[in-house]
Amino acid sequence: MAGSVERAKRGLYSEWRLHALSVVSLAVAFVCLGAALLVVVNIHALKERWGRTGRASVYLKDGAPPQQVEAILVALQATPEVREVRYLSPADARGQVLSGNMTDSTLKALPQEAFPASIEIDVQPEVKEADVQAMVAKLQSLPAVEGIETYGTWTERLGTLLSGGTLAAAALAAIVFGAVLAVVASTMRLALTRRRTEVEVLKLVGASDSFVRTPYVLEGTFQGALGSAAAIAILGALFALVRSRMDGDLGSLLGLDPMFLPWFVALGMVGVGALLGALGGALGLRRLTTV
Amino acid sequence: MPPARPHEIARASLLSADALGGGRFRPFLRAGSRDPLRGGGDAQKKPVLVFDGVQKVYRGHSGTDLHVLRGVDLTIERGEFVFVTGPSGAGKSTMLKLVYRAETVDDGRILFCGRDVARLTDDSIPFLRRNLGIVFQDFKIVPNWTVYENVSIALEVIGLSSRLLRQRVNVALERVGLAGRGGDRAGVLSGGEQQRVAIARAIVGEPAMVLADEPTGNLDPALALDILGLFEEIHAEGTTVLFATHDRTLLDVRPRRIIVLDEGRVTDVPAGLGAYADEGIEIDAEDFTEGYGDVRVSSVAAPIPMRARARRAG
Secondary structure (H helix, E strand, O other): OHHHHHHHHHHHHHOHHHHHHHHHHHHHHHHHHHHHHHHHHHHHHHHHHHHHHOEEEEEEOOOOOHHHHHHHHHHHHOOOOEEEEEEEOHHHHHHHHHHOOOOOHHHHHOOHHHOOOEEEEEEOOOOOHHHHHHHHHHHHOOOOEEEEEOOHHHHHHHHHHHHHHHHHHHHHHHHHHHHHHHHHHHHHHHHHHHOHHHHHHHHHOOOOHHHHHHHHHHHHHHHHHHHHHHHHHHHHHHHHHHHHHOOHHHHHHHOOOOOOOOHHHHHHHHHHHHHHHHHHHHHHOOOOOOO | OOOOOHHHHHHHHHHHHHHHHOOOOOOOOOOOOOOOOOOOHHHHHOEEEEEEEEEEEEEOOOOOEEEEEEEEEEEEEOOOEEEEEOOOOOOHHHHHHHHOOOOOOOEEEEEEOOEEHHHOOHHHHHHHHOOEEEEEOOOOOOOOOEHHHHHHHHHHOOOOOHHHHHHHHHHHHHHOOOOOOOOOEHHHOOHHHHHHHHHHHHHOOOOOEEEEEOOOOOOOHHHHHHHHHHHHHHHHOOOEEEEEOOOHHHHHHOOOEEEEEEOOEEEEEOOHHHHHHHOOEOEOHHHHOOOOOOOOEOOOOOOOOOOOOOOEOO
16 A cells, blocks of 8 residues: 555656646536535525524504503513513614614605514524414414514525525536546546556556556545645635625624535535545546556 | 377376466465576476467458467477567567467467466456566666666565565666666666666566567667677576567577467477578578568478478578
8 A cells, every 4th residue: 555655646746737737627616516515504504593593573553552562572471482572662663674774765764653563572493383373373363463474484485495505506516526527537547648658567567457546546536635625725715705795784684694614514525525536536547558 | 199299298287287277377476485486307397388279360450360370389498598580560479468468369278387378367467477577679667767666566566575675676686787776767768778677677576487579679789689698697597588589680699499480370490590500401591681571491391381481501
């Protein structure tokens, strides 16, 4: 094995331009895959966050008696499924909307009555959707309640988006895998052509196929791992750049800061890169020089 | 009943060994071992290579068959130095390729150390080649490797310890006159030196047989004689040498057994071309010219097939 590593090092050194070109090609392919994974990871996190929070807004009728509103608040606070309850007056609601849009004259011109009073409910994370719906049905029957928004439709939309994103990422991954295999196999074939004498010599002195192949597979592994690691580094730099320019309020509105690929996904990408590189190296040498 | 020909005797003695060996070539050279078949006594008389009715045909693009070897029978014993000669395209290289299984026979069999080379599985071919040293006209050394690396690779493939490897490579380099040159890049050496590296690689594993395929073809006459001398030294130490050449000057240096190949058939000249001359059989020296031209041995007793021209002197 030590001899194979030594020969792989010698091969990488002597054909460094060829290998560098291959690593760049692999990095570009893996950046595409990484970007798709990044989108999927963030949509997934958003869905988790929203789905887990279980929020609901109970909009109250204009002129709803304060006693009734107070009774609803007390009843909700006593409900074990509810984590937090707060009353939002029309003035509070207006202030909240305008806080992020101080320059919007149309919103500023709206009267306070345009913003209904509401009770904002945060449901416990472990509460099931069916229990939330049962609670909503009870609240809906109360005379002071105008309507209820559970945001379930938004979570569903995010779920659909996530499914589409996952599907797109899977398709992209398949394309990238194919591209990586082709790039590494081509590089290995090219290296084999340039090092034909070496392979011929090895075969003539009685080297087994595995003895001949191992350094090339190691070179492919190295290329794949380096290409994917470089892709993660590029993606990280681009992510940091985009994040620094992103409006902080967007994160607040979404309830989540954009996140980079988790370490295990990044590590997995390097592992997959190495594996694909090894496979590409082996495929590139399927037909060893016959001597 | 006519007496049995040497190859028939050899075939009979090798049959049992072949039957025992099966399809897999068992190397008798292990890491660090010496060739156990060298030395004196009966071992010296055993055939190392037997061609038994070997046929080789190449299919041309036009669909015509080119018969390179037509039922070749031949026996080479241990410790022999044999020239293989013949015109270009006569099948000298093919004959050697069949031995190291770069080509396969279409009919007949080739027994090397008692094993039928044609029956070896692909996995066994490396083991066969570890028992052969092969030298080519174009040297086949890796130019960006050092001299040492080019030679040591023959031992690396059998997993020899680095200490023993270093020791044996140094001995091999010394034998070919390249002592102290191990660190040089092979690509910067002269043609003669590169061929010496190739020879060192061929002998470092102490193979049962050295196959040389026109090893002097790319060298000037003086260097060619030099390289031939090297092969003679190797032979003097007990290694069997099969030396393919079309260089008439090399055949004349010393009386050696010569196998003449022409149009797929062989003529065995046991005592070299000079012996034929002594017996009054004339060799047409002009046929050896022009880059190597045709080798034509004239003999009534052993007629050269096809293109050979028989001319008895006097």
